[in-house]
Amino acid sequence: MSSTADPAPEPGTARTGRVTSARRFARFALAVSVVGILLQLVLNTYYLSVGHAPAPHDLPVGIVGAPGQRQALTARLEEGGAFAVTAYASRQRLTDAIRGKEVYGGVDLTAERPTLYLASAAGPAAANLLRTTFTTATAEQTGEQVQALVDRGQAVPAATVAALTAPPAVSDVVPLPAADRNGAALGFLVQALALGGTIASTGLGRLIPLTPRSYRRGLGHVATLLVYALGSAAVVLWTMSWFDIGAGADRGRLLAEFTLISLAITASTAGAVALVGPAGAILGLGYFTVGTVISGAGILPEFLPGPARAIGQALPPGAGTSAVRDSLYFPAADTGGPLLVLGLYAGIGCLVVLVTNTLPNRSRNHSEVDLHLVERLEGPSLTPAGAAGAR
Structure with a gap:
């Protein structure tokens, strides 16, 4: 009995297949790279538009002094919109x-020697800026006072000049602890929370559908x-x-x-994830x-551009940062706004998860576990309806 041999492949067929596969790989690699x-x-x-050159925008500061003293210094500070000045009656x-x-x-400004009060715990950038700005502003104001005396022909004793030109004393009302000298710890903690929470919620979103939809699943x-x-x-807290x-x-x-x-x-x-899938x-x-x-x-809200500041404080990382910083260093501050933002994200998210897990899925009333088992036993082409009939 004669046997018919398989026809030999045309020259270049196998090679053509390899070239086609290589082209597909090249297109995919190019798309990923782009x-x-x-x-x-x-x-x-x-990143660069937000943080390459942070500058203050209406940074709130206070002044204690006579109306004449406050007026001159306030004009200097509020020029350009860097600071927003509030007058206080006493130290x-x-x-x-x-x-x-x-x-x-x-x-x-009421003391014999001007005294600067700040809170480095609110942010080292703000504290350093206040030191530099107030020292420069008071020096300029004092220089103008000395020059006015000279212009009137009055002698200015050396002791008076030394007292007037001395830099203001600095008092850190709420200092950063020695364990967090640069104030970076809070940023690291929030980053870890954001990354860990995203991974956990995404993994859970893929695990939960392996059970039938019901209120218990929700x-x-x-x-x-x-x-x-x-x-x-x-x-x-442990770390x-x-x-x-x-x-x-x-x-x-x-x-x-x-x-x-x-x-x-x-x-x-x-x-x-429950609404739109992976x-x-x-x-997150x-x-x-x-x-x-x-x-x-990392960058104080008042040092961010206006839109970035508003969006940042409306997201969980920004609201959380504000709430935790106040709890750590400013327990008397009002944290109602940040906690409300966090509560809305948590509450609405839990409600969506509960509803989407409880409502029946009309296109798939069986759990994915059951469907996978049926596919293994009877073939992948079996539909959920056919699987139900087979049972």
């Missing part, structure tokens, strides 16, 4: 305002988010204790705030890549 380069271009532009009122974070600092999803938020907050960060702060208040920050990030991201994780990635930069942790 997307990466474009993303880098966007992020570089964003005590000024320092109380600093502790309540109504102002970042101020100067008392409650379980929300309960898991709550447990994770509490656990992540406890880890934050802070290793480095003596926040040693004198209210630990219960910090635990509640870090829990709320974590829940705001995870619940809102999980809600986005692409919803972009929201945005918290990490975009939100942390304008959160006020």
